[in-house]
Amino acid sequence: MPGQRAGAGLSTVRQFEAAGFRAWPAAAVHYDGTWVVRLTAGHPAKRLNSVNPLDPRDVHDLPERVMRAGRRFEAYGRPLTFRMSPLAGAPLERHLEGEGWIRFGDSLVMQADLDNAAVNGAMDQIPLKDMGRFVTATMTTHATDATLRAGLSEIIGAIQPEVGLFALERGDEPLTTAICVHEGDLAGLFEVATAEAERGKGHGRRLVLSALKWARLRGARRAWLQVEADNPAALRLYRGLGFTELYSYHYRRRPEG
Template sequence: MAPVSGHPASVLAVVRRYEAAGFRAWPAAAVHYDGTWVVRLTAGLPAKRLNSVNPLDPGDTHAIEERIGRAARRFDAYGRPLTFRMSPLSGQVLSRHLDKGGWNRFDESLVMRLPLKDLELGAAMDQIPLKDISRFIGASLRTSGSDASLRPGLSEVIGAIQPEAGLFALEDGNEPLATLICVHDGDLAGLFEVATEKSARKQGHGRNLILSALKWARLRGAREAWLQVEAGNLPALSLYRSLGFEEVYRYHYRRPPGA
């Protein structure tokens, strides 16, 4: 399974499939369309995935500067820095335009996938997802070390997920060890917000919870797992690759000079 390198129509179709699944699995509070640019904004959470312009057609290159201006005004109204999320669907024309404007490039991430057909899950824990969103969010904030002020926004996003979302937490008594969200969407199982509590890392908790979630998703008809991970997160990349995940394509973010 080779990484995406060129951009033929067949490759772009694969990318579009995962991009669409990502939008459904992690929905922004407000979505606007400017041609095939999807402008996603979320007042309650600062995450870049939820606050970015996502171009979805390399051929949509008309009036770029004018459309950037319109997007900038929307971002300004939300108090967010103008951010483009650049996948293979963004195309070279837009990339060169941003290069000429001196836009910064940062936070490259990988989209990875794993066929579930041959994955050995017999020994994985049979775990029922949490029904209590508040309890899960509390555990997730602790494992990820995130600020409690993000609770309302995270609750809003999780509550808006349209496909079936499994909220998984591995706990020792009342102490959360690892958490993740598994979104079952047709034949796809997307893993989001995967985190292990700092003092409990390198003990296999994340691996065990991922396998439990994938077992749950496969029983519901999922045939392929997928996830997004920052290229600089070497421990997570090592874990995912050891499970058999392979890179499909990459994306990164861009902001104008001084943003």
């Protein structure tokens, strides 16, 4: 079951889910009741290609609605995927479980107070203005397939809140990259990655702190992020920076074959 940590009521979950939709926008968004169907032809990321239920009470006509969502995903050439946050609710979880849907991609939403010594003492860094340069850098640190360049550029270009594109480089060699999305009192971190040969050297910590300082100087008070639960290196980094778990989510997909 997706879970909530102490103090994370459904209203808080809704706040962060909505912030996530705005900060990492899908190319197409459809609604079926309170289900948000997000689809992106240019990028296969699960967050951008998933059904996101937003009310645990909205569980009527489940077989028919699942079928409708499946037709939309089929038109995009994507496997039908549900993203199960605490807003999905137990009845939908039981329905998918009963139909044999596979659970995968367990993830955590974490938050941190930005008024702390580590952020205050971070190195000032100006975000990149050249999106093409940033996309090249982040595709290198993530070892991303070159065919996804256009799709990633489209996603970043569609972000509506203020966005900071950060890269730590050695000459022309990108070491670490991150995206920081500032909206009101929130600063969301996305696409944080360090080149494989440069991991464990403190580059990620340095760049993340600089990105958070940039957002704090613009009025952000809380940082947040989404991270896969089976990524121990990232969890060590974020917990070391004061991030704590707010709630969890996972994905469901029909078994292949």
